Amino acid sequence: VSALAPGSVIGILGGGQLGRMLALAAAELGFDAHILTPEADSPASRVAARTIRADYDDAAGLTAFAEAVDVVTTEFENVPAAAAEALIAAGARVAPNARALALAQDRVAEKELFADLGFVTAPFAAVDARADLDTALARIGAPAILKTRRLGYDGKGQARIGKAEDAPAAFAKLSAQPLILEGFCAFERELSIIAARGADGAFAAYDLCENEHAEGILRRTRAPARAPAAVQEKARAMAESLAHALDYVGVFAIEFFLMADGRLIANEMAPRVHNSGHWTADACVASQFEQHVRAVAGWPLASTARLCDAEMINLIGDEADSWRAHAADPNARVHLYGKRKARPGRKMGHVTRLKR
Numbered sequence: 001v002s003a004l005a006p007g008s009v010i011g012i013l014g015g016g017q018l019g020r021m022l023a024l025a026a027a028e029l030g031f032d033a034h035i036l037t038p039e040a041d042s043p044a045s046r047v048a049a050r051t052i053r054a055d056y057d058d059a060a061g062l063t064a065f066a067e068a069v070d071v072v073t074t075e076f077e078n079v080p081a082a083a084a085e086a087l088i089a090a091g092a093r094v095a096p097n098a099r100a101l102a103l104a105q106d107r108v109a110e111k112e113l114f115a116d117l118g119f120v121t122a123p124f125a126a127v128d129a130r131a132d133l134d135t136a137l138a139r140i141g142a143p144a145i146l147k148t149r150r151l152g153y154d155g156k157g158q159a160r161i162g163k164a165e166d167a168p169a170a171f172a173k174l175s176a177q178p179l180i181l182e183g184f185c186a187f188e189r190e191l192s193i194i195a196a197r198g199a200d201g202a203f204a205a206y207d208l209c210e211n212e213h214a215e216g217i218l219r220r221t222r223a224p225a226r227a228p229a230a231v232q233e234k235a236r237a238m239a240e241s242l243a244h245a246l247d248y249v250g251v252f253a254i255e256f257f258l259m260a261d262g263r264l265i266a267n268e269m270a271p272r273v274h275n276s277g278h279w280t281a282d283a284c285v286a287s288q289f290e291q292h293v294r295a296v297a298g299w300p301l302a303s304t305a306r307l308c309d310a311e312m313i314n315l316i317g318d319e320a321d322s323w324r325a326h327a328a329d330p331n332a333r334v335h336l337y338g339k340r341k342a343r344p345g346r347k348m349g350h351v352t353r354l355k356r
């Protein structure tokens, strides 16, 4: 794959904050970013060279987009398979590839690949009908979590099953779509790794980081994670084997549970830049956003070296009103996404605190 020259156009599916930060990183390397989004006045559109406003299943919009850009990438994982196919049919280079996008949309396929690669996962079973849930619970046992196979994010589409009697209510809450039952992992902490594979097959990972969630939403990431060197090395090796197995090009994340006995359990992968990697923009030689743009443009990967310890705090809903205090902190860097309205649970910005 030849490297795109500065002046080329990076196409980004999605207009949210990840698209915005990707577009800014693209501009820094001399590229133009074009956004495809159904949303008017999106956070990404306001920093991009151009926006095509269309739904992700709008064939004419996808074709126009494919013709205007030199590579198509995405800021969200739920790109409809038909959209990826339409873009490829229109001659677009798409990175990450359609297989990686499809994999991340199906929790069962994702865990099957993890198992094939020798990763430890929570025990799991596909649940398509009420009877499957009883069979799965008998094998996996309670406590367990019932999740939608597709389209879950930020803890949405989940039901806890504390004991077998909770099964009917959990199934009723989520039914009428394919599900997965997972054994509950009483983890010590949640970790994630942000890694990249270049078009030339090169691999690079940032330091393992540690995440705190509340109500399914990421609140805080600290880098590096409090984890033994062997765990850090293991996470890195897992990311590398996944990247090569998928012939992946771009940045991705793997989320893990670290158990008290030191086992590292792979929960899920995200085929895109990730909220738990935002600290890289302030604490590393090159951010995850630059790294992703470099990879999809066929450039050499950048250094992932961490310059100092860091902590990233999401500003959710009206927490963004505290920007003034963060802006006055000499060790903090404030990032606001330009969203017009703060709704509860909406990610409005983040702050990185540098530990120097």
Ligand code: AMP
Binding pocket: 122, 145, 152, 153, 154, 155, 156, 182, 183, 184, 185, 186, 187, 190, 213, 216, 255, 267, 268
């Ligand atoms: P997910 O949508 O898979 O990222 O799940 C959202 C959050 O739910 C995770 O970050 C965990 O805090 C929790 N969770 C998900 N799966 C499990 C599991 N098998 N055991 C324990 N906690 C889980």
